[in-house]
Amino acid sequence: KxxxxxxxxxxxxxxxxxxxxxxxxxxxxxxxxxxxxxxxxxxxxxxxxxxxxxxxxxxxxxxxxxxxxxxxxxxxxxxxxxxxxxxxxxxxxxxxxxxxxxxxxxxxxxxxxxxxxxxxxxxxxxxxxxxxxxxxxxxxxxxxxxxxxxxxxxxxxxxxxxxxxxxxxxxxxxxxxxxxTFACSESLEKPLNWLLFNYYLTTCLQSSVNKHRHMFVKQVDMDHVMKAKSIREFDKRFTSVMFGYRTIDDYYTDAxxxxxxxxxxxxxxxxxxxxxxxxxxxxxxxxxxxxxxxxxxxxxxxxxxxxxxxxxxxxxxxxxxxxxxxxxxxxxxxxxxxx
Structure with a gap:
């Protein structure tokens, strides 16, 4: 039950x-x-x-x-x-x-x-x-x-x-x-979970922002974003920056x-x-x-x-x-x- x-x-x-x-x-x-x-x-x-x-x-x-x-x-x-x-x-x-x-x-x-x-x-x-x-x-x-x-x-x-x-x-x-969010990220970075879920979701996120690349180039380094290999790296390079957080830890605490x-x-x-x-x-x-x-x-x-x-x-x-x-x-x- x-x-x-x-x-x-x-x-x-x-x-x-x-x-x-x-x-x-x-x-x-x-x-x-x-x-x-x-x-x-x-x-x-x-x-x-x-x-x-x-x-x-x-x-x-x-x-x-x-x-x-x-x-x-x-x-x-x-x-x-x-x-x-x-x-x-x-x-x-x-x-x-x-x-x-x-x-x-x-x-x-x-x-x-x-x-x-x-x-x-x-x-x-x-x-x-x-x-x-x-x-x-x-x-x-x-x-x-x-x-x-x-x-x-x-x-x-x-x-x-x-x-x-x-x-x-x-x-x-x-x-x-x-x-x-810290615990979620840590779990998804374990080797098998990274292979099955994390990397794929990261590429989905990269694909969605890359479609509108021209809108973000002034705020973030899009080439660096596209090289992210995990959701945490993507959030550090893109999400936390776009929403004005000082660090990714600040963003993950707030999220x-x-x-x-x-x-x-x-x-x-x-x-x-x-x-x-x-x-x-x-x-x-x-x-x-x-x-x-x-x-x-x-x-x-x-x-x-x-x-x-x-x-x-x-x-x-x-x-x-x-x-x-x-x-x-x-x-x-x-x-x-x-x-």
């Missing part, structure tokens, strides 16, 4: 009553139970439900643009009035987009519930705050939730930790969050959500697997979670990083998908019980 860690009896009881999946035993796919196998296979083995997005560009205060992909769900029979239809903001991982299979599954599950999901890939909490207020302003009467996966979850928790209860969001969920968890002011459920090489179990802030009545950690023994595959042939939904669906439905339909 997963370990359920909460800072208060009421949230624990609420989850057991309305989100029972968090107390069910999770059985990983028997031929793919190991952490790295779950992590590597999930993008290839899970289906990609067809989703038609509507894109919106919104302007930021500094003159930049943010791209939002909307799935309007106008065929919803449960919530026919778009102004009160529950809205879910989905934040993908480090190099993810709205076309990731785990995001498409969340969109599909939100559609089944009759909600309006939209996805967004953000760089810092200021951009995220802009998006949250923009989406809320369009449908201020609609229940509004957010879910973040991997780095998307880190951004979401950092935003919630900074803003406390003064957010338009009624609840949030995170999946496979890296709690301590780690573990020290902000105590200030989260709305109900948040966080699913992690203790065998996740991207988020080592020793860095999961269990004691901090016990001190905040708004936080629930759900910790499984297996699942890897955004894996959580189950069943003999795990094409369809995963344990993570089931947690997402039950939790958002519980908050929309029964969230008043927590207030």
């Amino acid at each position: 997963p370990q359920l860690v909460t800072g208060g009896e009421s949230f624990s009881r609420f989850l057991q009553d309305h989100c029972p999946v968090v107390t069910e035993t999770y059985y990983p796919t028997v031929w793919c139970w190991e952490s790295r196998g779950q992590t590597l296979l999930r993008p290839f083995i899970t289906s990609k439900p067809p989703v038609q997005y509507r894109n919106e560009l919104i302007k930021t205060a500094d003159g930049g643009q943010i791209s939002l992909d909307w799935f309007d769900n106008d065929n919803s029979t449960c919530y026919m009035d778009a102004s009160t239809r529950p809205t879910i903001l989905l934040l993908p991982g480090l190099t993810g987009t709205s076309k990731e299979s785990y995001i498409l599954h969340m969109i599909h599950l939100s559609e089944e519930l009759g909600y309006t999901p939209r996805t967004y890939c953000c760089a810092n909490t200021e951009d995220l705050e802009t998006v949250i207020h923009h989406v809320h302003s369009l449908c201020p009467s609609a229940p509004f939730l957010a879910a973040g996966v991997s780095m998307g979850g880190m951004l979401l928790l950092n935003y919630l930790g900074k803003i406390g209860p003064k957010t338009p969001l009624m609840a949030a969920a995170t999946f496979s969050v890296g709690w301590n 780690s959500p573990n020290h902000r968890l105590k200030s989260v002011g709305i109900p948040v459920l966080c699913l992690n697997s203790v065998d996740d090489v991207f988020s080592p179990s020793h860095a999961i802030p269990i004691e901090t979670a016990k001190q905040n009545p708004n936080v629930a950690l759900v910790l499984t023994s297996y699942g890897g990083h955004i894996g959580f595959l189950e069943g003999i042939w795990p094409r369809q939904s995963t344990y993570m998908d089931r947690v997402f669906k039950q939790f958002v439905q519980a908050m929309v339909e029964h969230g008043h019980e927590l207030s």
